[in-house]
Amino acid sequence: MSYVVETIELTKRYPGAAENAVDALNLGVGAGELFGLLGPNGAGKTTTTSILTTRVRPTSGQALINGVDVLASPAATKRAIGVVPQSNTLDRSLSVFENLYFHGRYFGMDAKTARFEAAFRLEQFRLAERKNVPVAALSGGMAQRLMVARAMLHYPAVLFLDEPTSGLDPQSRLALWDVLRELHSTGQTIVLTTHYMEEAEELCDRIAIMDKGRLLALGTAAALKDSIASTSRLKLTTKGSSAALAASLETIFGTDARTHIGEHSVTVDTDGVVVSMQSLLQRATDAGIELSGITVEEPSLERVFIELTGRELRD
Amino acid sequence: MKVAAHPSTSRLAPSTPKVILALLGRDVRVLRKQARVFIIRTAMQPLLLMFVFTYVFPKIGQGIGGSVRSASGFSTLLVAGVLGISIIFQGIQAVALPLVQEFGFSKEIEDRVLAPAPNWAIAVEKILSGALQACLAALIVFPIALVVPATPIHLHINFFAIVLFVPLAGLVSGALGLTIGTLVPPTQIPLIFAIIVLPITFLGAVYYPWSALSPIPWLKYLILLNPLVYINEGLRAFLTTGIVHMNTAAIIVASVAFLALLTAAGIRGFEKRIVS
Numbered sequence: 001m002s003y004v005v006e007t008i009e010l011t012k013r014y015p016g017a018a019e020n021a022v023d024a025l026n027l028g029v030g031a032g033e034l035f036g037l038l039g040p041n042g043a044g045k046t047t048t049t050s051i052l053t054t055r056v057r058p059t060s061g062q063a064l065i066n067g068v069d070v071l072a073s074p075a076a077t078k079r080a081i082g083v084v085p086q087s088n089t090l091d092r093s094l095s096v097f098e099n100l101y102f103h104g105r106y107f108g109m110d111a112k113t114a115r116f117e118a119a120f121r122l123e124q125f126r127l128a129e130r131k132n133v134p135v136a137a138l139s140g141g142m143a144q145r146l147m148v149a150r151a152m153l154h155y156p157a158v159l160f161l162d163e164p165t166s167g168l169d170p171q172s173r174l175a176l177w178d179v180l181r182e183l184h185s186t187g188q189t190i191v192l193t194t195h196y197m198e199e200a201e202e203l204c205d206r207i208a209i210m211d212k213g214r215l216l217a218l219g220t221a222a223a224l225k226d227s228i229a230s231t232s233r234l235k236l237t238t239k240g241s242s243a244a245l246a247a248s249l250e251t252i253f254g255t256d257a258r259t260h261i262g263e264h265s266v267t268v269d270t271d272g273v274v275v276s277m278q279s280l281l282q283r284a285t286d287a288g289i290e291l292s293g294i295t296v297e298e299p300s301l302e303r304v305f306i307e308l309t310g311r312e313l314r315d
Numbered sequence: 316m317k318v319a320a321h322p323s324t325s326r327l328a329p330s331t332p333k334v335i336l337a338l339l340g341r342d343v344r345v346l347r348k349q350a351r352v353f354i355i356r357t358a359m360q361p362l363l364l365m366f367v368f369t370y371v372f373p374k375i376g377q378g379i380g381g382s383v384r385s386a387s388g389f390s391t392l393l394v395a396g397v398l399g400i401s402i403i404f405q406g407i408q409a410v411a412l413p414l415v416q417e418f419g420f421s422k423e424i425e426d427r428v429l430a431p432a433p434n435w436a437i438a439v440e441k442i443l444s445g446a447l448q449a450c451l452a453a454l455i456v457f458p459i460a461l462v463v464p465a466t467p468i469h470l471h472i473n474f475f476a477i478v479l480f481v482p483l484a485g486l487v488s489g490a491l492g493l494t495i496g497t498l499v500p501p502t503q504i505p506l507i508f509a510i511i512v513l514p515i516t517f518l519g520a521v522y523y524p525w526s527a528l529s530p531i532p533w534l535k536y537l538i539l540l541n542p543l544v545y546i547n548e549g550l551r552a553f554l555t556t557g558i559v560h561m562n563t564a565a566i567i568v569a570s571v572a573f574l575a576l577l578t579a580a581g582i583r584g585f586e587k588r589i590v591s
Contacts (some may be wrong), residue, residue: 013589053429056591079328079431089425093345102344105337106430108403150426154327286431 002067004189005052007031011062012047012213021047023063023213024061029158029191034184036204037193038301040309045193046086049162052191053083058240066157079107082151084161086089088143090135096146097122097171100153107154121149141172148179158189165199177203186212197301198276207301211309225299233297236280240289252279264292327431332431335440339564341427344442346451356408357452362459368522369393369464374397390464392558393456396521402449402484403491403519403543407512410445410492412504418588419501428589438493442578444480445489451514453481460513468525471556476563480553483570484546490577491542499585519543524551526559 003236005027012022012248022044029035037045050056050070051063055075063070097118104114124130124147130138138146144164151159161180171181180203182198184190194200200207208273209217209224211254238245246266253259258269277294297303329337346353354474369390371377390481417424461468464497499507518538525548528535548561549570560566 035567050591055428055589075331075433078429083425083429085422085425087422089422091423091426092421093423094341094400098344102337103426104340105340106329106334106427108327108333108337108431217356259438 002031003028003030003064004033004066005191006062006064006067007048007052007061008064010051010063011049011059012044012051012056013059020059020213022051022058025213025215027208027215027218029189031189032184032187033205034180034190034192034203036207037191037198037210038195038197038200038207038305039193040195041211042212043210043307043309045210046162047225048210048212049160049191049193053081053160054078067105073201079154080157082154082156082159083127084147084159084164086162086166088147090138090143090146092134092136092151095132095134096138098126099135099146100150104151109154117153121153125149139172140168141175143175144168144172145179148176148183152183152188158191159183161190161192163194165190165194165196173199177214201301209305209308216308217304222300224304225301227304231305232270232279232299234236234268234270234295235265235274235295235297236284236291237292237293238284238289239264242266244287245284245289245291248283248289249280252283317479327475327487330433331410331432331436334430334499335436335443338427338430338440339444339447340548342440344496346448351486353448353451353455354455357401357405357455358459359406361456362463364391364397365390365460365463369466373465384570388469390466391469391555392458392524392551393464393522394468394470394555395547397460398453398456399484399519399543399547400516400521401452402481403488403515404548405449405452405485406445406488406492407507409448410441410489411496411507413574414493414496415499415501415504415507416495417473424589434586434589435582438582439578441493441496441585442486442489442581444589445492446485449485449488450481453485469557471554473553476553480549480567480570482516483574484549485569487542487546487570487577490574490581494577494584497581497588501542513543515543516584519553520547524548524558525561539569542570542577545573 007025007027010022010025011020013020025048036246037048039045047056047075054070065077065080070075094102100118100121101114104117109117122131127142127146147309165176167192180190206220207224208215236245242261242264244260249268253268260267280294430437449482495507495511519541525544545566549566551560552563553559
């Protein structure tokens with residue numbers, strides 16, 4: 001399989017840093033794929049994207065776009081990529097339309113083509129009504145859509161988005177998701193970095209979980225959940241003795257089930273054992289324990305993520 | 316599934332000069348939008364300088380100009396001086412200050428940095444844009460310098476030389492702006508004025524010809540490090556008459572040398588700022 005985006009043992013250590021920001025990373029993104037890079041702050045997502053978009057020089061290893069080395073051919077790389085960075089980088093001296101028009105001109109379109117393509121993208125991203133306003137007058141969501149429109153204007157082989165929905169309100173986030181789904185449905189290859197689980201799960205064909213510059217896991221959201229947390233997690237709360245409650249559950253789940261006994265609660269990883277609510281209630285009643293609550297937590301990407309990257313706070 | 320690109324946009328591979336021209340097109344559009352601001356910011360300082368020094372002073376009998384004996388001589392001297400200041404100011408205002416902002420907090424430079432050309436080309440475009448605005452500034456300021464003085468101006472225009480020299484001076488100014496813009500962090504913008512703009516203008520042979528500094532030899536040779544000296548002396552050589560100026564060959568050689576030095580430093584600074 002040939003990749004649109006590929007990294008081979010890609011490594012970056014910033015001058016003076018004690019550790020590698022990206023550490024021997026091997027990734028491949030196929031044509032038409034919507035690929036997610038997921039990780040906590042400092043995981044190396046942005047550095048990886050920055051290397052692929054010519055803005056950071058790798059210490060070793062290779063980054064390839066369409067099989068062409070990024071470091072060796074930055075101009076060819078820039079033609080092949082569209083980039084939506086983390087912060088608003090719209091040209092504030094220009095109007096909405098002009099931001100698109102001049103982007104087209106930078107990429108070699110003649111004036112007529114640039115006007116046509118700008119108008120097409122304004123329609124596509126529902127910005128046509130605001131075409132003549134200064135970009136400073138746009139809401140956060142509209143500014144973000146304009147940045148996607150601009151990045152798509154020259155028909156890049158791959159579109160990079162770096163945490164595109166940070167700081168957007170829920171409506172704008174959903175609108176941006178729609179935009180990305182629509183682009184994806186037309187076969188656009190997209191690489192998305194995010195630290196929002198639901199975003200990765202909702203949108204991405206495959207997800208790479210990164211931390212401390214390394215690739216920890218790679219696969220579809222379903223496969224990731226299967227591989228690491230194949231079990232539902234059951235949490236029972238009681239006003240009575242949690243130890244007695246745990247003992248009553250042993251007959252269902254066996255003694256080696258992963259059971260955590262809290263002060264007034266018991267958490268059990270069911271490990272595939274299917275059990276009805278009625279039988280749970282029955283066991284508790286038989287043991288004379290009054291249950292105050294039952295929650296079932298299905299395997300989630302968040303659990304996968306926390307299990308892989310730990311709980312400590314990142315700055 | 317692969318969606319076909321719009322036929323006219325598939326395989327877009329503009330040449331580097333074409334990308335530079337497109338970036339210049341953007342700068343010209345912005346300049347046209349801000350024409351009024353550009354004219355005011357360009358004309359104000361020379362207008363006031365000429366008004367006070369060459370209109371008010373002669374009228375009230377206050378002497379200025381030192382070895383340039385007459386008030387009329389001083390007006391003539393100052394024509395080149397205000398033109399030179401206007402040209403060098405464009406490097407600061409049209410290149411350095413916007414760059415400091417774009418690198419520092421607005422990040423607007425991002426989209427242009429991603430234009431499909433080598434990074435040096437994007438830096439060179441900034442120099443060209445500065446030079447273009449410097450030439451426009453010279454066109455605005457020249458008539459002011461001629462009309463405002465109360466005393467006659469002695470012009471002797473070497474048309475061919477001036478048409479070549481003003482763009483050269485503009486390029487030096489743009490390259491100076493690029494170098495400053497890539498070196499200074501946004502919190503230190505006030506320092507640009509205190510330690511760069513003011514010394515360059517006050518010690519730039521604006522108010523006196525370079526040769527008149529002979530009584531202060533250390534200063535005379537120290538300010539040879541100031542690119543504005545050559546711009547002003549060149550303008551004097553090619554525009555006016557009656558004032559002793561530096562050897563024209565030395566002016567050209569020094570200007571070209573400064574252009575090469577500042578362009579190299581500016582490109583280096585630019586690349587350091589955008590690639591880590």
